[in-house]
Structure formats: C-alpha cells, structure tokens
Amino acid sequence: SAPAPSRRKEKEPFEIDFASPLDPALAEMIYTPATSNAAISLPKAQWKSKTRNLLPDDKHFNSRQLLRLFLKPEARLGSRKVGFG
C-alpha cells in the first residue's frame, strides 16, 4: 500500500524542547510586538453587523408547496384526475 509512508510522516509527533535555550529566531518571533494596534485588529467596518448575524424569517418554500394549490391547500395536485382540458 503506497500511501502508508506518507501518512506516517504526517503523524510525526511534535515536541516542545523545554531543555535547550530558546532559538533566537523563535525568541524574536515571540517578543516582537505588533507595529500598531491596527495591524492586529479587526477592521472597524467589521465591528458591526447590519443583520446582527441573524437569519431572515424563514418562508419555508419547498416542494410541498409546489404540490398544492393556493386556494385548496389540503387537496393534493395529481390526486385530481385532470378532466377535460
């Protein structure tokens, strides 16, 4: 089975090396503060949502509605033999 080795490689466990001194590159990454607050923040335009992230009213249009008449909601289409027409 060919895909097996590649999968194993993926699963190689990640470990934090607590013992050794901090890698300078990592240290820099950790200690560099952001240049400005704006650079790491959500744009203000996205702070407010017009809809409050709510759904509109569901109108429940579905296939069931297609199968019935507006005026005779209980009578199913097709149960009626199409007369003369």
Added chain:
Amino acid sequence: TQICSIFNDAQRTAAGHRKLIVSLRKVQESCCYEPTKPGKSQEGFDEDDFNVEIARCVIRLMGVKKSEGVGDRMVRFLGFFLRYASEKDAVLVSGSEIGESESFPETPSTRLTSHILSILLQLLTSKEKTVRYRSTQLVAHIINSLDSIDDEYYHLLKMGLLKRIRDKEPMIRVQAVLGLGRLAGNEDNGDQENDDSEDDDDAGGLLEKLLDVLQNDPSADVRRSLLLNLPLMPGTLPYLLERARDLDPATRRALYSRLLPALGDFRHLSLSMREKLLRWGLRDRDENVRKATARLFRERWIEDCAGAPQTGDVGAFAEAASPNIDGLLELLERIDIVNSGVEEGIASEAMQDFWDGRPDYQEAVSFNDPFWDHLSPESAFMARSFNDYCRQQANKKYEMSVEEKMPEVTKLAFFLQRYTNILIDILRRNSTRCDGDEEEDTVEWEFIVEQLLHIAKTLDYTDEVGRRKMFALLRETLAIAELPDEITKLVVGALRNVCGAEPAGEREFCGVVLEAVAEVHDAIVVDEPILDNEDESFHSARSEISDTTPTKARGDHRTSSSSEEEDEARAIKEIMINMKCLHIAQCMLQNVESSLQQNVHLVTMLNNLVVPAVRSHEAPIREKGLLCLGLCCLLDKTLAEENLTLFLHCFSKGHDALQVTAVHILADILTSHPSILNVQNSENIDMTLNKSVLKIFSKGMKAEHTPDVQSATTVALCKLMLTLVIQDDDLFKQAVICYFDPATKDNAGVRQTLSYFLPVYCHSRRENMERMARVAGGVVHAIVDMSEELAEGEEMVGISHVGNMLLDWTDARKLVVQDEAMVSWDEAGRRVVKAVNGDIHLDLAESLLERAVNNGCSKEDKKALCAMLGKLYITANSSAEKLRITTELVTEAIDGNIATDAASRNALNKLHLALSKAMGEAGKSTKDTDE
C-alpha cells in the same frame, strides 16, 4: 533540570498529568517552604528561580501553532497545576494565619501566577498571531482555572483581553471571549456592591461590550463561544436567546442542545419566548437544530412539568421519570395551547416529535369516558395530537393502538354534540346580551370543539350507525349561523370524509352543504317579517334549479316603519349572513374535485350565490365571491376562460390583498387547466390573453413597493415554471435578475423562493438549463448595469459570484436526469458511460461571446463575461457544429482584442485551447467509428 523533564513528560499525554502535577508541586514546596533543607539536588534553588524556570517553559509554549495538540495539553497542564498549587497553599495559609483573611493572602502560587501573567500580558499584542493566540488562550485558561485573581492583574488582564476581542484572528477572539465571559460573571456578583463609585461604568462596560460582540462578531465561533460562556442573568438572557436565529447552524444548535437545557426551569421564560423558541427550533432549516429542539421539548421541558427528581446535575438529562399525564397537560398549558395549537401553530409539530420520542407516554395515555366528560383545551389537544400521530404512521401497530384507545364513532359524535351545544349556548347568550354586559369567553370551548372535529375527520366511517349519527350531527351544526368560521371549515372537512370519496359521495356532500347554506340564508328572512325579493331568490332558485338572472345581493330597502338605525343594523346582519354563506361555500369548494357542470348543486350555487356576490357593492362580499368564483373555475375550464379577464382586472386595479388573491387564483387556474396557455390550435384571440397573463406576472415581479404582492407572484411564477405551464424566456430572465436585484434584498419571500427554485429548475431538465444558457448573457449585462447604478450604501452580490452561479445552473454535469444516450453497452456487454454532453455550455459561450464582442459592451461587462468563459465545461461529446461556431467566435474575440486585462486574455486562451482539444478528440472518434 527536574522541572524541564516534568514539562517534557506532560506534553506527551494528558494521562499522567495528575502525577506530574504532584511532583511539580513537591519541587515548588521544596523551593518555597524548605529552601535550606539539605539533601535536595537543587542546592540554592529558591522560589524566584522556580518561577523563572516555569516562565521559561511557558515562553517555549508561545510559539506552538494552534493545530498542535501539544499546545492545548500544556495549557491545560499549567491551569491544572496552578489551581492545585493554589489550593494547597490555601490549606497551608488558613492553617497558620487565620484572622487575617480580609484580602486574599499572598502565597507562592499567587506570586507564580502573577509572574506568568505579567509575561503573558506583554505577549498579548505580539506581532505573531500564534503568540497572541497562545498567550490569550493561556490567560483565559488561567482565569477560568482559578477562583480569584490579584486585583492589580485583574484590571490589566481585562484591558488586555478587551483589546483582543477585536483581534483580526477569529481564533484569538474566541479565547479572549472565553476569558472575559468569566470576568463578566464575577463582576455581576462582586463589583456592583464594591465598585459603585470608581469602576461603575467600567464594570457595566465589560458585559455591554461582550453582548455587542455576541451580536456583531463576524465569526460564528466567537459568537458561539460567547453564547456558552456568558453568565446567565436576566440582563443577558434576551441577547443569548436571540441567537436562536443566528446565521450559523452550529450556534443555533448549541443554544438548543446546551444553553437551554442548562437554563433551569423553562417556565421562567415568557410565554411568547417559549413559543418563539419552539417555532424557530422545530422549523429550523438545519436538521440537527430541529432534533435538538425536539429533545429539549420532550426531555427537558416535560420534566420541568412532570416533576422529575431535581438533580443538581443540570446539562445531563435526568433519568426520565415515569410518564405523568398531568405533567404533559401542564406542559401544553405552558406553551399556551389555545394559541399555539391552532392551524399552522407550532404545538402540533412539537407534539408529533413528543409522541415519537416518548413511547412511554404513548403507552401510558388513555382516553376513557371520564376523560371525555371533562375535556380541557389541553386534554382535547393531547387526544387530537395522539390521534394524528398514530394515524400518520405507516406501521399497523399504531393503527391498532389508536383504534383501541379512541372511542368509536357514535360515542365521539355524542361528545362532539355535547361540547358543540355548550359552545352554541354561550354564543347565543352573548349575542342577546345587552351592550354593557361582559361577554362570556368562548375561545376555550371553540378550541375543544375544533380538536374533536380534527379527530372526527380521521375516523373510519364504515360503520353505518356511527356514520349516520355523525352525518346528522355535522349537517345540523353546519346550519347554525353563529358558528365560528374555523369550526365551519372543520365541520365541512369532516362532512366530506363522512360522505365517502366516490362521486356519489361528493354529490351527497355538495347537496347537504348547500342545504345548510340555504338554512343559514333563511336566518335573514326569519328575522324580518317583510320579505325581500332578493332573499327569496336564492331560496326558490334552489328548488327550481332555474337560471334566472340573479338580483343584486343588496337591493334598496323601503321598509316603511323602520328607523334608519334599524335599517343599518339589518344591513349589517345581511352582510354577515351573506359572508357566512359564502364562507361555507368556499369551504365546500375546497373539498370538491369533480366537474362543475355535472353537479347540479354546484351550478345552482354558482348562479344564485357566487355570481350575485361578485356583483355586490359591498367590498368584503365581492371579494369573498371572487374567491369562490376562482374555486369554481378550477372545476370548469370554460368558466375559467370566461373569467380570466376578470381576475386580470382584479390584479391591475385591486388593492394589495386583492392582488395577492388574484395572483393565487390565476396561478391555480393555470395549474388546473394548463392548456389555457398552451395555444397551438387556437388563433390570435387567445394570444392576446396569453400575453396579458404573462404581463401580469411580469408586473407582479416588479412590485417592489408591495412586498406581499411581489413575493406571492414569485411563488406563483416559480410553481408555474417548474410545472412547465409557463415557458417564457423573458419572464424567466426577469426572475433570475430579480434574485440578484438589491431591491429584493429585504424581501425574504422573493429571495428564498428563488434560491430554492433556480437550481431545482435548471438542474431538473435539460430544456430548462438550455433556457438559462440563453438568458445568461442578458442577466450578466443587467447585473453589471445594476451594480453601476447602486445608490450610496447599497450593497449587492459581486459579479464573479453571479457568474459562478450562472455557470453552475448551466453545467450539464449537474443535471439530475442524464440523457439516455449517455449510457451504452459495448460489444462485451459492459456498461459504458459517455462524458456528459457539453452543448449547453457551448450555447452559453455563444451567448456570452456575442455580447462580449458587441461594441456597446462595457469594460466591466466584458471582464465578467470573460471570467465566465474561462470556466466552461468543454468536452468532445458535443455537437461538432457548436464546437466549430464557438471556436470561430473565440478566435474572433481574441483577434479583436476584446480582452483588456491579463486575466480576461488568459480566460479566452484557455477556452480556445479547450475547444481545440475537444475538436481534436471529436475528430478522432468520428474517424474511429468510420473505420
């Protein structure tokens, strides 16, 4: 060192955390409490060193990506340790320093926590998102692990986290919200007393900010985390419950499956909130939300009423108590059954799910005679819903069970009669009451009678004795003029079933209903000693079956002695009686299917009741008459053709509600008699009618200022197009454009109907898809125009998005039913599936290209068209002719340099390449078959 190795072990698996924490605590104790004890390996290693070493490890953690489970494990480990250490410290402190407990005492662990937090605080604003993520996560976790936080840090943390709820990374906002949710809970308890003076607006501010995030954060994960972590208080509850309509299904589900079950007794919610939560949840578009709601109702809410033993353990569903029917009745009362149990109300659905999930209640419920003697709205509804549930199941078992538990027809008729009599007595007492007296409430009695009628409608009427009894009762009830409309409707429905399905049954049904109409009509006469001709006319016509010209429903009265007041009262009564007659007729017509002309009762009714009503000067009567006439038209094509113009006129000239009715009538007529529009044999006269019908729909689709009319027209048109009654390119194109039009943004009816309709329509039939391909070019053009004319602040869907949808709707591979020709068998009998025929996208290409090379085509327009052209499905299995034409057009477009930007040029080249390849393959395969 030792600390390092403990951290090293801790990152591998969470299983050993407890042991490791104990050993780490030992190290801490040895550093802090017995620093000089000899024999320890860590000579001279004191508390500061310990804290620095821990912090060193914490910093290592900061660079770990979110996706690594190791990071989360270490965060949990640290939180676990800090809590454990604090608890141990607290025991030591309380042992020695009792009495000094005014503020939180400082201990080694609080110092360690402060040390870690001081480092994390700096990292919260790191440039790197991973660092911000881990630091926020750890801060939030520490806050949630500990009972108390040093005051100094408390405020710093709050400020730091408050900045992070606006982080640009959703995952960081989630963590910030998790920490702040806890702080907000604390502030509610403590700060209101202590901090009144200095910190007041700050304290309220935090909760307010979080509620703002709950409503406005663009990420559903953030909203969901907040939903589950905000304190449950009267002030937050409305905001939390509002999430029942969140855009994100998982958030809605979290509300129903986690927040609400944990909320405690649902009876604390307002009546209207209970109803809304049930309705929203049970009719949610997402199945999992529906399931969670059904469980909430039948497992949690019922237990609140049925009185399950109160376990402290909320969240987990308590072991179901034995069925308690009184509890169920209370539950129904608590959801206001008299209002939620009506037609289209949510209670029926809730109870169907209830019975479905509670076989124990199915088993326990019983309907003996005393039960029927003392019906309440709740118990009547319970019986009705149980009956409905059992009869809707395919399984015979349920049929047996319902037959066993429900009374036989005769008995039910007896109970129905009793409750109907009670109701009628009250109604009559009310009507003879003097003005000042208070009327008796009939709502509950009406509701009970309605439930009984619902049951009556489903019974088996093969038993002749029972059938006769019920028939007589219903017939008699129907003739009572005071009967409320809803009950009239149900009586007619039940009567239809009692009469049997065969044509003779239908004739009997019509005859008996019209007798009742005549009796109701006579009520005018009985009251009035002076007979009016017009009142007589209906009565006599019925027996003569004559076709006399009907008089106006309301003539002029010259009753000599009566005062004006009496005249007026009489006129009102006459209108009411006429309305009642029309209502009964309407209910009857809704249950009739046979041809009008072959049923003499119906013809009489049409001429003597409906036609005069349509000509009435009283608007309500006229409109009710129109509805009845519409229903008659469904039964007779000639009548429909004769009256089509009348309904068209109603649409053009009527008010909103009448326009909606007119559209409904027109749509139903066309559905019932599709041949009215499909004129092949008849000539020009019908074509004009045809055109005016289409024009009405076009007009209705544009009715932006009357949203109800616009959405009713949309639904009607979609139905007629799906059933192929209307096949018109222009109308279809208009519908597609309407879908994207910013003007319909707030009309959910229009948008939702079209979003269901368009893919279904296109993907269901090749002819439909071809129609879409024909109009697509025009649609793009219209959309580009619209987006250029957008008013300030208006938004609309991007053109590339529109393009992708159009491509999808014309992608032949998406057709649900593929052509027969696609599948064949080779000589060996193996099934060969050919590539899907690609003609439709070639048609689309043609229509797009023709538009693109046109001089009038704007730059934006061209760009949109080219982008679409690059994504077409081009295959050798297409008409050679179409391949050739499209290639020519593309070549022309490329040579003509219509593309002004690189992306468009690439798209055209890509299409050209695909076409050449397809032609090459097609050429080869034709040669193959030739040989």
